[in-house]
Amino acid sequence: MRMRLGLDREARRGLLLLSPTAGYALLMLAAPLVMVVTFSFWTQDYLDIDTTLTLNNYREAWSEPIYRVLMFRSLRISLIVTLATVLLAFPVAYFLSFHVTQRKALWLFLITVPFWTSYLIRVFLWKVILGFNGVLNTALLEVGFIEKPLTFILYNANAVVLTLAHAWAPFAILPIFVALEKIDRSLLEAAEDLGDGPLRRFVRVTLPLAMPGVIAATLIVLIPTVGDFITPRLVGGTEGLMIANMIQVQFGKANNAPLGAALAVSSMVIVAAVSLVIYLAGKKLGGKVE
Amino acid sequence: MAPGTNKGIIQLSDVTRTFGAFYALRKINAEIREGEFFSLLGPSGCGKTTLLRLIAGFDEPTSGAISIGGRPMAGIAANKRPTNMVFQSYAIFPHLNVAENVGYGLTTRKLSKAEIAAEVEKALAMVDLQGFGGRAAHELSGGQRQRVALARALVMRPKVVLLDEPLSALDKKLRDQMQVELRALQQSIGITFILVTHDQEEALIMSDRIAVMFEGEIAQMASPEQLYRRPRTKRVASFIGVMNFLPATFVAQGDDGVTVDITALGRVTIRPGMVPEVLNPATIDTIGIRPEMLTILSNDAEPAERSARGSVTGTSYYGDMTYYTVQLAGGGDPVTISMRNTAGRSVLPSGSPVTVGWGAESVVLFE
Numbered sequence A: 001m002r003m004r005l006g007l008d009r010e011a012r013r014g015l016l017l018l019s020p021t022a023g024y025a026l027l028m029l030a031a032p033l034v035m036v037v038t039f040s041f042w043t044q045d046y047l048d049i050d051t052t053l054t055l056n057n058y059r060e061a062w063s064e065p066i067y068r069v070l071m072f073r074s075l076r077i078s079l080i081v082t083l084a085t086v087l088l089a090f091p092v093a094y095f096l097s098f099h100v101t102q103r104k105a106l107w108l109f110l111i112t113v114p115f116w117t118s119y120l121i122r123v124f125l126w127k128v129i130l131g132f133n134g135v136l137n138t139a140l141l142e143v144g145f146i147e148k149p150l151t152f153i154l155y156n157a158n159a160v161v162l163t164l165a166h167a168w169a170p171f172a173i174l175p176i177f178v179a180l181e182k183i184d185r186s187l188l189e190a191a192e193d194l195g196d197g198p199l200r201r202f203v204r205v206t207l208p209l210a211m212p213g214v215i216a217a218t219l220i221v222l223i224p225t226v227g228d229f230i231t232p233r234l235v236g237g238t239e240g241l242m243i244a245n246m247i248q249v250q251f252g253k254a255n256n257a258p259l260g261a262a263l264a265v266s267s268m269v270i271v272a273a274v275s276l277v278i279y280l281a282g283k284k285l286g287g288k289v290e
Numbered sequence B: 001m002a003p004g005t006n007k008g009i010i011q012l013s014d015v016t017r018t019f020g021a022f023y024a025l026r027k028i029n030a031e032i033r034e035g036e037f038f039s040l041l042g043p044s045g046c047g048k049t050t051l052l053r054l055i056a057g058f059d060e061p062t063s064g065a066i067s068i069g070g071r072p073m074a075g076i077a078a079n080k081r082p083t084n085m086v087f088q089s090y091a092i093f094p095h096l097n098v099a100e101n102v103g104y105g106l107t108t109r110k111l112s113k114a115e116i117a118a119e120v121e122k123a124l125a126m127v128d129l130q131g132f133g134g135r136a137a138h139e140l141s142g143g144q145r146q147r148v149a150l151a152r153a154l155v156m157r158p159k160v161v162l163l164d165e166p167l168s169a170l171d172k173k174l175r176d177q178m179q180v181e182l183r184a185l186q187q188s189i190g191i192t193f194i195l196v197t198h199d200q201e202e203a204l205i206m207s208d209r210i211a212v213m214f215e216g217e218i219a220q221m222a223s224p225e226q227l228y229r230r231p232r233t234k235r236v237a238s239f240i241g242v243m244n245f246l247p248a249t250f251v252a253q254g255d256d257g258v259t260v261d262i263t264a265l266g267r268v269t270i271r272p273g274m275v276p277e278v279l280n281p282a283t284i285d286t287i288g289i290r291p292e293m294l295t296i297l298s299n300d301a302e303p304a305e306r307s308a309r310g311s312v313t314g315t316s317y318y319g320d321m322t323y324y325t326v327q328l329a330g331g332g333d334p335v336t337i338s339m340r341n342t343a344g345r346s347v348l349p350s351g352s353p354v355t356v357g358w359g360a361e362s363v364v365l366f367e
């Protein structure tokens, strides 16, 4: 009997306890998703929606150069952000895990301090820092390092990368830190005992074993940044706009929700594909990734 | 190969390691000989692992010197030392398979892939794991992990293999088997092994020589037999096996040896060869005698060098052996006597009056 159901009492009780949360999550996550997917097969007919199913939105989304440009730019920016974030986060996590012996918790706590202010305020702060008359330019002018204000630092893709990398750093540090903490220190001693110097040991033992954390950090940063629209809007200028800004426009000003939905679904599929590739590559590189 | 005649391979001189004000090791002096199976034996926390890590190069002594093969090791990192370690946790790389684990150290040497594969296969055969090369690390049992860790160290052909409680994670039966196998393997390849253990039986079974450590100091360093039969201090005596301690007083010292008066057993003279040179006879206050060196005589006609009266106060039956607790008529604490349950010998109930036989040769003097 129990075998046939495939669940024992314990599991059924667990499910029961989970069900309110699961139901809520399903409602809030799955329902909008289903709506977006459905929308993407409909057509906007001025103020009405034509509900005959069609692939036209996808045709447009995948053939119009503007969407392709935006999609590629989004991917490029978020890949650069991810790379920069993970590369910067790794040494911090490494230092925390291997060189801080006391008050690790305090250090972790300090890393989260920037999160005490709203993300919007932090983006605005970057505007203040990077602007034409901003903190950075004024300071550099004052010391005579530059003659006229730098303009390549705000209202373009660079500013988006910088702002996003700063915002997501803790999310990259924490999983890498956890992965490094989990490494049995006797493995590192064993590597040394078997003839490895510090560099070889890092490449052959530390890095592969930290890979689950690195992959997690990569995905945690990559996936949300592709779809970010606040940062590009505030610091990106026109050449820093990303796909999410276009989706927002389609749902709003352009009044073409079905096309917006098709763009959203397309970018979701692309991000999912990229994530899968990264996950599999990481698995190959570092052995098992839980 | 008689290890006792070999030259030294590791010299420890005044090796001290402190952690803050705490002395984990205090002035350790020892010479470990080429090809011998040497054990560091002592209770948990006495500094065995600390000493092993100093030899391996994971840590540096606070003061004192270590040399291996005549070369001073100060400032030489672990990856440059001719030692290899079998870790207590085995430290098998989880992201590598068995062959990659065993071959890990060989890849830093100038060897072709085929040469490495051949070496790995040889090492695996040595530990009875032929054909296991492709297994993933997590597919191994505890005993197999232990063998992989051993093969990984042996394949490097080190001058010395260091083993930190390598059998403590195994169940009793496997441990007993591995003790014998490990000893046989060490003898067949002739590499020096230094074993850390807190298990006195393990140390006795496997070692050529044992250093007994307490609180960061070596209390006695000797062969297993020497250690068991002639322990230097009461502490060593009670750490290794069971020892009956009886109060005694010094009577006289002469050409025929040292005469003591054992309260419960009477006066006896111990011949000079049996008296430790460093012992000042005047300070003797206790003697020790092992349970198997006392005999319960089945009748008064059974010959014994000496005898004493007593009565049984407790019995523990072990099948092949019976352990009796006997209160001697002469006083003192009750003694433990072990008797082999040979044919015709019945187990005596509590309260039985007995005659206990003993001999001067089995008496150990303590101060």
Ligand SMILES: Nc1ncnc2c1ncn2[C@@H]1O[C@H](COP(=O)(O)OP(=O)(O)O)[C@@H](O)[C@H]1O
Pocket: B019, B024, B042, B043, B044, B045, B046, B047, B048, B049, B050, B051
């Ligand atoms: N890195 C360290 N810092 C402080 N104390 C240590 C350190 N390593 C060992 N000790 C102390 O030194 C003593 C000996 O430890 P160890 O050599 O591991 O003992 P064992 O004989 O059980 O292997 C213990 O009291 C331990 O607490």
Ligand SMILES: [Mg+2]
Pocket: B048, B049, B050
């Ligand atoms: Mg230890």
